Amino acid sequence: MAHERPLSPHLQVYRPQITSVLSILHRITGVALTAGLFFLMAWLLAGASGEAAYNSFQNFAGHPLVVIGLIGISFALFYHLCAGIRHLLMDGGLFFTIPEIYKSGYTMIVAATILTVAFWAAYIF
Template sequence: MAQTHDRREATFVGRRSDGTIVRRPLSPHLQVYDMLQMTSLLSILNRATGAAWGVGLLFVVWWLVAAAAGPAAYAHVQWFMGSFLGVLILFGLTAVAWYHTIAGVRHLIWDAGYGYDIPTTYRTGWMTVIATGVMTALTWIVAIIAWAS
């Protein structure tokens, strides 16, 4: 039977200092991760919220351009942001911003060399999830109270 050779195969082969050949490991893919494992889930969520935050900045730019363009354009953006879809997007962006910020603080703690043991990793993971929910809810409660006043 003929073997197919992938040119990328050469990058997976290396040599030890004594000259013996070793195969380098491949990076794991999403199929390898257990999505219910706290560390995998939060890592994927951190990347996803970073991407969502980037998309959310388009709404901020739209709002700023409309504010500069005049009252009619600004009223159009305000109408959209006040619609059900707009409020849903703003709520999601609030959650995304809080999660990405809190997870970033968690990563800064890791960068300082703390919190690598498994119990601490899970505890700070749950703290990140709970803090995201609490801060998102508090942000919206304050916003609604300020809007109603």
């Protein structure tokens, strides 16, 4: 019953291109954000469990390693947001030529980076 045939998506045989790299990053950031959702859950549950639990959660969230992780999650969020909007526009039939794919792809990366920096600037200031 089992056939030993090559299985998609054949990532190992293709040279990376902007289309495939942006696409797989959309998936990777989506998986990372799923983990991030449980950080949101922990924040809310700590708030529901009383002041002591909330304070210990804040200590945890303020740890430098956790902050680095949160910076990564925030970039994943803004990348997935921008790439998701681009994918919705592609569903509507836009960006189907090669120049448009490059232009919208680079625009999306710049927008995600600006949003990440703005997010942390808004938090710090």
